[in-house]
Amino acid sequence: MKKKLVAGLLATAMVASVFTGCGKKSDKKSENKESLEVTAEDKGEIKLWIADNTVDFTKSEIDKFFEANPNYAGFTVSIEPVGEGDAATNMITDVQGGADIYGFAQDQLARLVSAGAIAPVPKSGQEWIEQQNDAGAYGAATFDGTTYAYPLTSDNGYFLYYDKSVVTDPSKLESIIADCEKAGKGFYMEINSGWYSTAFFFGTGCKLEYGINSDGKLDSSTVTYASEDGVKAMKAIINLHKSKAFVNGSVVGNAANAAAIVSGTWDSGAAQDMFGANYACAKLPTFNVDGKDYQMSGFGGFKLLGVKPQTDSKKLVVCQALAKFLTSEEVQIARFDAVGWGPSNKAAQQSDKVKADPALTALAEQLSYTIPQGQYPNEFWDLAKGLGDSIISGDFDNASDDDIMKALTDFQNTCESYAK
Template identity: 25%
Template sequence: MKKKVLWLVSLLCVSGMLGACGGSNEDKASSKDNKEPLKMWVGLNQADTYRKLAKEFEKKNDVKVEVIEIEEADDGLLKDGEAAADVIRLPHDQLGQLVEAGSVYENEKYEDEIKKTDIPMAIEAASYEDTMYGYPASADAMFLYYDKRVYNEDDLATLDSLTKKGKVGLNIAEAGADYRLTPWFIANGASLYGEKGDDVDGSTLNNEAGLNVLKWVGKAKENENIVAVNSDEISALQEGKISALFSGVWNAQNVKDILGENMGTAVYPKADFGNGQVNLKAFSGVPIFVVNAATKNPGKAMDLARFVTNEEAQLEVFKGISTVPSNKAARESDEIQSDQIAKTVSVATTDEHSVLMPKLPEMKNFWPNMNALLVDTYDGKVTEADMQKKLDTLVKDISKPVKE
């Protein structure tokens, strides 16, 4: 889709039909602007925080901004771009589908600046096929919560020592197991859609490293200190059924309420699945802002997207909704470094401890297939003799075109 558009623009330039072909990208975007208000879509329970930033933007720019909460921003943008907001906040893994559909505007004004200010993981998340479209807003990854009364620092070093010392909650038997465990395959030496997550035929989840992780899943039920949890993980912690859990910032207040000053946080431990010790990884996610390709104010929309994602804005959003900045300077600020969970997430959202979730549309094929395999393996429905065949089938299925 993108290549076809670029070819058409080049043809029109040669034909003399686009008078502004020689101008800068910024000039092109600004020349299209009008005085209509800008609309900005954000996630649920985020509007109050972003309205404050929108008011600041209005004071510095001759344009009004309306902030609206929406649950399925990508769906709204794909269904009716003309009716969608000018600037939209959404998870980075939706970017590929939106770019392929021609629904988002290229980041023409702030690419160089963002490459200097934000962490590499965020830059990658905001880009698709080597072109930047997004404006990183924060960075997130799961980590380990633990009870300090049960574990000391040495206990946190490996998955083996962690599960020998106490009971650990892990979603391994229900929907969501795919999100928790797939990064462990990658940490061990397998890949999901290639090394960078952008090659639809590049999955090697069926190699020896992937097979060894699946074997571990098949034996996990034998370890009484690995407790299968999901939506009940907080009640399990409260009732003393577990003393540690792999979770995220969304559970911070719940865990604090239960453990109080005994709450500890750490990045994932190391593990040995038969290929040597590796750092276990979590999926990292980067909420990004994008500009609607159908906006009538591309220049101002890009300005707004950058304004609500700069260093100062990311720190304001952290205060409002506890998202950890992707901006390098903001991550080093006293506000972040003095916050236990934010500091842990800052370490977790590095290549050493997490892997960026792929942005390919084919991820829609991946989730149900991977989750079914993991749950069936944990339940004993997949024997060790059948695991290689099941992984081979998985790799084949997740590379198929997405059915609309």
């Protein structure tokens, strides 16, 4: 990596927010407008949490960062292997003892803001993030109009793996099902999951969103499952369940005699092994209800990099600069090469090597139809599983639209009760 490019990347990082302490809600108005010059005489220790499989890669990139910025030489970085699934909870439990920079899943952002565990990105950095990253990743890094994190990836979501010797048209669910039935093969999708079933409900235009107050508690909801759109979505799920080709599941390693399966990039290796030379990927298909086609939607997921508020304003400058560097175009491409993480950076997504990955290409197309997964109550996932289990059990095989509406009204009322 060229030192000149790295130095240019970090030039805007000299404007930083100054915080008087940790453990309190981040103050968006506390941004310091003065440029702070960091010299080699300034010292500090930075703790970084990142996923275990990226520790060695991150160490090598940090070496490049300091080589290109000798004025930061007084700062040292220690790396601890803490995954995105645990980092936010650990930070909220002990903000002071937590990492200065940490990776986390986008659905944890509101909790981190409420706990005072994440500092807003400086204004110049916010503009850079919006320009450099896809819209989904930028939206996932933003809460209440302020950008708090640096996008690392756009690679968490689901799409279609299929056997191209069996599936002739992956763009339509009805065609996929027909091909699977004709070949005596299975179509796998986990319809008793609140994560996967949103592909249908969001696809017809339903909403399922929660508002969060300053204490990080759910205080409002927008749920429109009990609607004509909701009925159409549920009818589509019921119709899928009725197919002899349908199998409830999303783990490629557990699939048998499959010609198509809805899963994510984590299953790409297993899917390649299963389908061999006939391995293919595509965005999720459309589905037809009452004569109208709808594009499957669903949740999108993103990995983000956050910076903890600091009492030392110069340390904050270095932390923000390092987080920005670790999420830059060149580092995202290098990370893809090293561990296969899908870039959120728009230019990185267009690199030949990333575009040559069928799974990431399919996911990138699918993510344009999804919404970032926000914070949801734990009870929602159990509720959605129960609804899916009822469909799988055949409880709605002969249900009228009124019967479906009643079930969705009960479902919606329960969802809304979580925020009261």
